[in-house]
Amino acid sequence: MRLDKFICDCTGLTRSQAGKAIRQKLVTINGELVKQAALQVTPSDQVMLDGEQLQLIGLRYFMLHKPAGYICANDDPDHPTVFTLLDEPLVERLHTVGRLDMDTTGILLLTDDGQWSHRISSPKHHVAKTYRVWTADAITPDAISLFAEGVMLRGEKDPTKTAELEIIGEHEALLTIHEGRYHQVKRMFAAIGNKVEQLHREKIGGLQLPADLAEGEYRQLTAAELALLKG
Ligand code: URA
Secondary structure, rough: HHHHHHHHHHOOOOOHHHHHHHHHHEEEOEEEEEEOOOEOOOOOOOEEEEEEOOOOOOOOOOEEEEEEOOOOOOOOOOOOOOHHHHHOHHHHOOOEHHHHOOOOEEEEEEEEHHHHHHHHHHHHOOEEEEEEEEEEEOOOOOOHHHHHHOOOOOOOOOOOOOOOEEEEEEEEEEEEEEOOOOOHHHHHHOOOOOOEEEEEEEEEEEEEEOOOOOOOOEEEEOOOHHHHOOO
C-alpha cells in the first residue's frame, strides 16, 4: 500500500494532509526519514508519524447496551448520539447496524464493516430481532395470531412478515420480527389498537444482550458471537 494511503487509513488524515506531513519530514519508515508519498509500505514496516507508531485499524464489531435518550445518527443538533458512548479511535468510521428509536433501549451493533451490517439488517437475510415490549393497554391473546398472519401498517402497501408474540404479562410481551421497517414494533402495536410505552431490544439473531453489559456500556464482539450472527 502507498505510504500516504497507509497514513490516511491509520489516522483519518486526508491524502493532502498525509502528503504535507511527509513533506514536513514528520514520517519515518524503520527509522529512516522518507520523502515520497508513493513509497510502498509492507506489513512488517514500522511507520512513525511525528514520533508515534502508526497501526492499521482492522474491521471492528461492537455491541452496545443503548440507553434511552441517545440517537442512532452520526450527529444531531439536539441530542447525544450513541457514538458519544464509544471511546475508540476514528469513531467517525463506525456506523450502527440498523437503528433504535431515541427512547428504545437494548442491544445495538456498531461496525465499520459495511458488508457485514448490510447482511444483518437487510430483510433478505431474515435476521430475527426480539424486543421486550410494555404496552398501555392489556395485550389480548388474539395479538398472537394477528402478528403471525401479518398486519397492515399505516401508509404501507404490504402486510408485515410473520412475527412471533409471546405474552409475558398483561402489559408485557416478547415480539420477534424478521424485518426492520421504520418504527416497526410501535406501528405493529398501533395497528392492533394498542400503544407501546417502553421498548427494549434483547436479541439480534442468536445474539442475546449479555446480563453483565450495563446500560451505556459496550464491548467488542467475540469470535463466537460473530459466528452466532452468521446464523
Ligand atoms: N421498532 C420500533 O418501533 N422502534 C425501535 O426502536 C425498534 C423497532
